[in-house]
Amino acid sequence: MASNAMFAEVAALAGDPARAGMLQALMDGRALTASELARIAGITPQTASGHLARLTTAGLLAVEQQGRHRYHRLASPAVAQMMESIMLVASPPEPARRKFTIGPRDAALRAARTCYDHLAGRLGVALADALVAGGQVELAKDGGLMTDAGVALLRQLGIDVDPMVRRSTSARGRVLCRPCLDWSERRPHLAGAVGAALCSLSLANGWIRRIDGTRAVAVTPKGERSYRELFGICGGEVAH
Amino acid sequence: MASNAMFAEVAALAGDPARAGMLQALMDGRALTASELARIAGITPQTASGHLARLTTAGLLAVEQQGRHRYHRLASPAVAQMMESIMLVASPPEPARRKFTIGPRDAALRAARTCYDHLAGRLGVALADALVAGGQVELAKDGGLMTDAGVALLRQLGIDVDPMVRRSTSARGRVLCRPCLDWSERRPHLAGAVGAALCSLSLANGWIRRIDGTRAVAVTPKGERSYRELFGICGGEVAH
DNA sequence: CAGATATTTCGGCCATTGCCGAAGCGTCTC
DNA sequence: GAGACGCTTCGGCAATGGCCGAAATATCTG
Numbered sequence A, B: 001m002a003s004n005a006m007f008a009e010v011a012a013l014a015g016d017p018a019r020a021g022m023l024q025a026l027m028d029g030r031a032l033t034a035s036e037l038a039r040i041a042g043i044t045p046q047t048a049s050g051h052l053a054r055l056t057t058a059g060l061l062a063v064e065q066q067g068r069h070r071y072h073r074l075a076s077p078a079v080a081q082m083m084e085s086i087m088l089v090a091s092p093p094e095p096a097r098r099k100f101t102i103g104p105r106d107a108a109l110r111a112a113r114t115c116y117d118h119l120a121g122r123l124g125v126a127l128a129d130a131l132v133a134g135g136q137v138e139l140a141k142d143g144g145l146m147t148d149a150g151v152a153l154l155r156q157l158g159i160d161v162d163p164m165v166r167r168s169t170s171a172r173g174r175v176l177c178r179p180c181l182d183w184s185e186r187r188p189h190l191a192g193a194v195g196a197a198l199c200s201l202s203l204a205n206g207w208i209r210r211i212d213g214t215r216a217v218a219v220t221p222k223g224e225r226s227y228r229e230l231f232g233i234c235g236g237e238v239a240h
Numbered sequence C: 001c002a003g004a005t006a007t008t009t010c011g012g013c014c015a016t017t018g019c020c021g022a023a024g025c026g027t028c029t030c
Numbered sequence D: 001g002a003g004a005c006g007c008t009t010c011g012g013c014a015a016t017g018g019c020c021g022a023a024a025t026a027t028c029t030g
Helices: A002-014 A017-028 A034-041 A045-057 A077-090 A094-100 A104-111 A121-133 A148-156 A192-204 A221-231 A235-239 B002-014 B017-028 B034-041 B045-057 B077-090 B094-100 B104-111 B121-133 B148-156 B192-204 B221-231 B235-239
Strands: A061-066 A069-074 A113-115 A118-120 A137-139 A144-146 A175-181 A188-191 A208-210 A217-219 B061-066 B069-074 B113-115 B118-120 B137-139 B144-146 B175-181 B188-191 B208-210 B217-219
Touching: A002 A017, A002 A077, A002 B002, A002 B017, A002 B077, A017 A034, A017 A045, A017 A069, A017 A077, A017 A113, A017 B002, A034 A045, A034 A069, A045 A061, A045 A069, A069 A077, A077 B002, A077 B077, A104 A113, A104 A121, A113 A121, A118 A121, A118 A188, A118 A192, A121 A137, A121 A188, A121 A221, A137 A188, A144 A148, A144 A192, A148 A175, A175 A192, A188 A192, A192 A208, A217 A221, B002 B017, B002 B077, B017 B034, B017 B045, B017 B069, B017 B077, B017 B113, B034 B045, B034 B069, B045 B061, B045 B069, B069 B077, B104 B113, B104 B121, B113 B121, B118 B121, B118 B188, B118 B192, B121 B137, B121 B188, B121 B221, B137 B175, B137 B188, B144 B148, B144 B192, B148 B175, B175 B192, B188 B192, B192 B208, B217 B221
Parallel strands: none
Antiparallel strands: A061 A069, A113 A118, A137 A144, A144 A175, A175 A188, A208 A217, B061 B069, B113 B118, B137 B144, B144 B175, B175 B188, B208 B217
């Protein structure tokens, strides 16, 4: 069966430590150069070049040439979702996790990070919890739904909800969102169009800023204030 | 970063052709013995034993001992979702796919198969299309919603919808479902609790039956009649 | 045009690991 | 209890593939 060989090839590509590191670094949705990815993965540029070529021809990455730089990014949201689902399976169960949670970089990732186009980590989960507690969002295992109050909040924040609104038959006016099981918190955060909108809004408003070359983000003082006022999230909840 | 090593380990486990074959064979949610899996993967039992041990200690598989047989199954729905998301990335784009679509086994899988706990392939997509066309379901990229007519249909079919119904605030009475991008059709089919209920109902009513040791299913004459009468799906649509 | 930087190609070394044959250990059956 | 069957462990072979150094190519800068 040909699809089996293709499956194994894709999984094996993601299964090398160096390539896995590069793919994870690209999980924030941005495009990085080969040299940056080589440094992140801890290998020499020539080795990285080979890896990146294989990832690109397999359709996992897309490249964009700008002068002497070649910017690599994940080829599609499907790749990002694959990465997230592997992370979920790979994240060890609670008891065994304590001894792994040590490095400062790991701690920053667990506190707040971007998950391709939306927020994850303690911040992402706290945001989802706050919206559920406030009656703006309903999250189930199979899906999520913005309430009228939730849609009103999005409008108040200046988010254009029109493209998200269902207009047909009985679900008129409803906005659907997607729950995404957080691999570090093991509880759902908000994904989909609504999650992406909240994430880009947070970045645009300076509530969060990206940390160096990882996909971790830091909550700014301004962000702490806004999150507290708008959603009732207390800073300590996220800062740990 | 420890999570990186765990990630690569999981992906590498799925990235071996023999192990990938075994994992795919388990995608129908049933439990198989080591010998069966060895035969499916085309390797000797002692080699399979080693693979299965590694998959189990990594948390991808769960084993259940019954006498001298050891039944292996996917450890969790999260593993099934990981497999599905890898398949989606691994499925080649439309133009390049033609030359791979040859084997009869492959053809059967593309016609109708189970995807862990729900239906996929042309049958699964046709079912979703029919429900959307009939106004019983609304599917968006981020989620799906049963309409009143859809809930009524589920009740008529004898499906207990009570555990699925949202009871809080503004979404009172709504039933959420999950769209799942079909890796062979590249269009969404129905997953989540609703999809699982329809699949188990189809099996229980004899509308479909499993084919040998794969996760492909065949639509029975009775099934063709039922699908046509209940959902308006014409048999040729699925049989190709 | 010369030097610096980013990236790729080539060649060879070495570790990992998938594979099977042989043998050992439980479990079921007669 | 003897034999059959399912599964696992052990040992050794062979191939895959990741890695780097050296060198070539392309682009930008002065």
